[in-house]
Amino acid sequence: MPQIRTDTEPLLQVRDLQTHFDLDGRTVKAVDGVSFDIHRGRCLCIVGESGSGKSITARSILRLVERPGRIVGGSIVWNGGDHPVDLTALDPRSATMRTVRGNDIGMVFQEPMASLSPMYTVEQHLIEAIRTHDRPVSKADARARGLELLDRVGISRPETRMSSYPFQLSGGLCQRVMIAIALSADPALLIADEPTTALDVTTQARILRLLAGLQRERGLGMMFITHDLGVVAELADDVAVMRRGHVVESGTVDQIFHDPQHPYTRQLLDALPQRSPVPLRTTATTERASSEPLVKISGLSKRYTVHSTRLFSRKATEHNQVLSDVALELQRGEVLGLVGESGSGKTTLGRCLVGAYPPDDGSIRYYGRQGTPIEVTELDKMQRRQFQLEMRMVFQDPYSSLNPRKTIQQIIGDPLTVHGLANGSELEDRVAEMLTLVGLPRRYLRRYPHAFSGGERQRISIARALVVDPVCVVADEAVSALDMSVRAQVLELLDELKSRLDLTYLFISHDLSVIRSICDRVAVMSKGDIVELGSAEQIFDDPQHDYTKELLAAAPVPDPRQRKIIHSRKDQPA
Template sequence: MSWRRRNLERDAAREIAAATVDDDRPMDPGALLELQNLCTTFHTDEGAVHAVDDVSLRIRRGSTTCIVGESGSGKSATARSIIQVVDHPGRVDSGRVLYRPSPDGAVVDLAALDATGPGIRSIRGRDIGLVFQEPMSSLSPVHTIGDQIGELLELHERLSPSAARERVIDDLRRVGIPRPEERFGAYTFQLSGGMRQRAMIAMALVCRPSLLIADEPTTALDVTTQAQILDLLAELKQSLGMTLMFITHDLGVVAEIADDVVVMRHGKVVEQGPVDQIFHDPQHEYTQELLAALPQRGAVTVTEPEPAAAEPERPLLRIEDLEMTFEAAAGTLFGRRRTERVNAVDKVTLDIPEGSTVGLVGESGCGKTTLGRCVLRAYRPTAGKLLYSGADGRVTDLARLSEKELLPYRRQVRMVFQDPYGSLNPRMTVRQVIGEPLRVAGLASGSELDGRVEAMLERVGLKRAMAGRYPHAFSGGERQRIGIARALITEPRLVVADEAVSALDVSVRTQILELLAELQGDLGLTYLFISHDLSVVERICDQVAVMYFGVMVEQGPAEQVFADPQHGYTRALLSAVPVADPRERGTRSRVAYEPEPVA
């Protein structure tokens, strides 16, 4: 065993020595990592896709460098190229990845190393750590957290298992995992999302790398958890003297943590510079567009005309004491079965005034989606009322109607889905998708139906000729427009938008929000806007309701809730939202919310 390991180490050293660069194009002395004309190409049957196209960038030692870009901009591919873990058909074609582990040490060209050789393997994990976006799938489900982290120590530092255990527990404590001795033996699924990401960070840091590459490490997390992870990364970077390369699409996060920013688009670097310059004096027009598309939460108070001035005496929909309980069978294979009741929505009361936009915010699992689906009667509420005022002034309780009685209301209350990919049937043309509700109701057919569908397509900013296409021919933003067209084809009064813009890139998101606002003005729509993104909610909503574990903790006019939150949870939520202005950094203190134990 040990001679094999010695051999490996010798091979690694030899390979790294071979990749050591004599300074023909010298590396900046202050830089830890420098990419020179890096090209990574995905060679497919159909030709090459240049995911990383002639990228040159520099990461200063001890800095936090953020790589920003929308989906498809090649930011992840760049990060993966550095340590040569590009997905299958991809390959680093040309360019250099210069890496200087110590300030006065030799410079190694990582791109010259064999992608599966001992050289790069000795660097991955030991000198360069990686944190991925989805901690659930990047940690092995069949090994305990401790074993996975300990393996690194055994591989790279040749610690004995017991010494490794000590170090791992220390590190787990360092990343803020409570009771690390117990968690050492925990499996991935036993931890929450935030805890998993902490474990992932502990794993990346256990060998004390000089560079940590974090690829969207907070994107899958709730905003409060995200704030904690960002704080943790900043603190660890300080105490361990690391350099951090942070990949994100969220400019708010960038403003919170970055020293330097690299903006990428279509595999190319469009602009790089210090964070202050990027945010306050962007040179490239794409950067300017990105910043303009950004909802400026807290920075600028958007004064929008308030059409819903006079509160109508009867709201369009009054949700009264709504309860939704799910029964989940728990228990072990041979143990006694017991049914656990989960109160997803617990006695929620909410008024949705006609013509207004009501925002429903909360973190994942708080029951906001369940509430939305109850309103749509996709679920049958366990208790409570959904009092809907029809156009003729009659009030109906939607909660108790049968499927058949619901049919007319299905056309008046419509939904826009989150996922623009999953919500359109791939086997149907756009014409069929949008026309379906009218067709099944027998409201229109033949050329009349086609005419209405095409008019609606135009209304949402698509072309009439697109009606014959299948959903796969559209981009995410266009699909979301199709989803909106489907919701509006029945001339509804209330539209439930469940995270309708969460899956979209920033620039597309702005367009969709504008479209929604425009349609609201023209058609007199009422929106129930469900979102975890407070900046979006603040921008478009008149009323805001905050949910926490199935309970509505606060509701009121948007300005009031955002300016003067009453409930502790709302305050915590607001303080966790990153502000997209680096100059505001550190001006606010984070509020943590610890719910009082419920009796």
């Protein structure tokens, strides 16, 4: 006789889950005996370093582990239907599993640009999701539902955004589209894999409020994967700490933050800036920076033209002003931080600086190694190629910027090969040296990007940017995908390389603690303009502009007893 579920049992029960990968003649136990419960109306946050097994655990639940990965043991019992179902016993391609995956459990992946097809508009993505997983619904009703979802996740002008392609949106906007798609079938459980990684602090705060509100309104269960302990403190009811495929500690959020038992948990908490503060840069630490400019930007403007693609209607054209008369100076040897909301123009400014985007108006004067100025906007193809050897960029999305058909050696070594700087054994040695510098072993040379976690792929991107010894690096969210301990290592590496190679950085980030610790000066962007510019100390301790104050107020506090984004909730009985 089939077992009937009760209202007191967990929505999802994971017991002794084991997911292994056969790689390079050895077995990697990515998930090794993991157990936890997720209850209706409660949020379980899973934290741990990159490669700890967090994302593979989530994919195992949805039966989305690709070969050579496989579930070799344990159970995943779903209690969201009329009867309990062990998902490990289902064929991943079966109708039952597709129903659970689409209707009952929603998923927000870590990298939205890799999950959204560049060939389809936001409207097409939403309508497909709604009509696939919802009861029979007309295209018009599906579109209306899509507009409602975009508005609900905080996307302004949803009517306009519906006609946009993913590559026309910022990383933060793409992530909000992914959340809207995941919520389109009103799931009972939402699995979110680093859903706020690409978001600025104000947008992150809105998303956290949204998710907390959905929990209260619908009794939504949530499994939230993140390396940001500030987010954990704001959102979690329960926490599981993972390391090397194991759950080393679990408990309520208050227990984990205020009475941790495992040394690894204490190590993560001790790495918090509030507990082990990183001093602001002082005159002693910035002796290499000078008033001599490396780059002078003046009157810079950039517009995007968006055409509607709706059928049976007149095409509409909109000119989206992304940068508006921007003036900024990057001094030789400094670290200049650039902060602002998603869509504020940060990434566009960075890509104009490296010559990837041509501006519509304005000037970018680059003074180079010898101090001889060149106008970046007037370079021909050959000149731009040489310029981009000196001005490198680490992109925001490590997955879409790495060629999946190339090995890590080929990816990192490409700039050396293209510019004729190394080949043969010298090339391999230089690539291996860069891997070591960013904390990855030499044996990874022959692997492909899909074999790495998001944090590991970001380190590969950093290695590729630095392998040609550039003059300046534009780092666009270069550490956003990294857990706290690895992030600290990468920041130390960037600072070490800055000293060794006399580098200059434009550091784009939504993480204010990173900006505060690494930057000499900070520029705050809003709606395509620089609204405030000053030393890191002045911006953080004495902000003048209302928008800067809003950003600082929205940053999460890594203490569940001091929640400010989401008001504290009473613990619900498990």
